[in-house]
Amino acid sequence: MKAMYRILGPVLALALVLASGVSTAQNYPNKPIKIVVGFQPGGGTDVTARLVAPKLSELLGQPIIVENKPGAEARIATEFVAKAEPDGYTLLAGASGQMVFNPGLFSPLPYDPENAFIPITLFNNDPLVIAVNPSLPVRSIKDLVALAKTKPGGLFHASAASAFYVAAEFFNKQADVKITQVSYKGAAPAVRAVVAGEASIIFMSIPPINTMLKAGKLRPIAITGDKRSPFLPEVPTVLESGLNFEGITWAGLFAPAGTPSAVIDKLYSGLAVVLKDDVLRKRFTSIGQDTSGMGMPPAEFAVFFKKQLDHWTKAIKGMNIRG
Numbered sequence: 001m002k003a004m005y006r007i008l009g010p011v012l013a014l015a016l017v018l019a020s021g022v023s024t025a026q027n028y029p030n031k032p033i034k035i036v037v038g039f040q041p042g043g044g045t046d047v048t049a050r051l052v053a054p055k056l057s058e059l060l061g062q063p064i065i066v067e068n069k070p071g072a073e074a075r076i077a078t079e080f081v082a083k084a085e086p087d088g089y090t091l092l093a094g095a096s097g098q099m100v101f102n103p104g105l106f107s108p109l110p111y112d113p114e115n116a117f118i119p120i121t122l123f124n125n126d127p128l129v130i131a132v133n134p135s136l137p138v139r140s141i142k143d144l145v146a147l148a149k150t151k152p153g154g155l156f157h158a159s160a161a162s163a164f165y166v167a168a169e170f171f172n173k174q175a176d177v178k179i180t181q182v183s184y185k186g187a188a189p190a191v192r193a194v195v196a197g198e199a200s201i202i203f204m205s206i207p208p209i210n211t212m213l214k215a216g217k218l219r220p221i222a223i224t225g226d227k228r229s230p231f232l233p234e235v236p237t238v239l240e241s242g243l244n245f246e247g248i249t250w251a252g253l254f255a256p257a258g259t260p261s262a263v264i265d266k267l268y269s270g271l272a273v274v275l276k277d278d279v280l281r282k283r284f285t286s287i288g289q290d291t292s293g294m295g296m297p298p299a300e301f302a303v304f305f306k307k308q309l310d311h312w313t314k315a316i317k318g319m320n321i322r323g
Contacts, residue, residue: 038074040186097162104316105323141241167247206288
């Protein structure tokens, strides 16, 4: 009899776990879901989460609340979700800065991006624009490098997150110049600072600065990536401008490690529908957000995330950039 218990015990335990997962999926969600954003309202990740949340809420039949927990380059929010109950009710709108740039910039981190989270899907994957206040006598990367060389440390860029800071530091090293960082608590105040002339330069994705670019209050001089953006077709790439450095920003949805796979599947199934919605995609396009890759399945997103994490951790440490 004891031998039978030893054999059947693990089998019964596994059956109970599987049954629990099915039950969880059937009942999920039965209360409000929280999506945590590690930045101030108005930034690209915040805007994305707030566009997606209402439509996902309609589909799942429960309120979805977007909660901002800004501070410490999104480390506060990321740690909060990493330690949350893995039940699908606390999720993270994780951006590239906190998920793949911070590990190379800060040591130790209060969270392990690779092992503390389950990737669900990608929201966006955007290049960065290098833009300047129109009063700065700069219309190209060549102009910017020439001016920066005459003023070592005397030009300032407004930074709001790790992804933008890293891009600026890569630029400094590639061009052999020193443009000084001025930190702001969010994309919106950083953009306002450059428009007001508190800083002269900004490295940022298109959505948070799109309105200012269209109004002529910021002048784009180059875009990162290997091809021009359809949103700014007249703006050359950094490669065209004679430098070879990368700069991207992306965001996706993550759940704490240990969240049942049935819950992940249910969330992704809803997001797959929401992110194919024509009205929502047009809204993303209207603010300058690249929709390529949006809605990729969890397994594919996990591969993308791991490659990004490995690449940027190595690149940042190799360039000896520190937060």
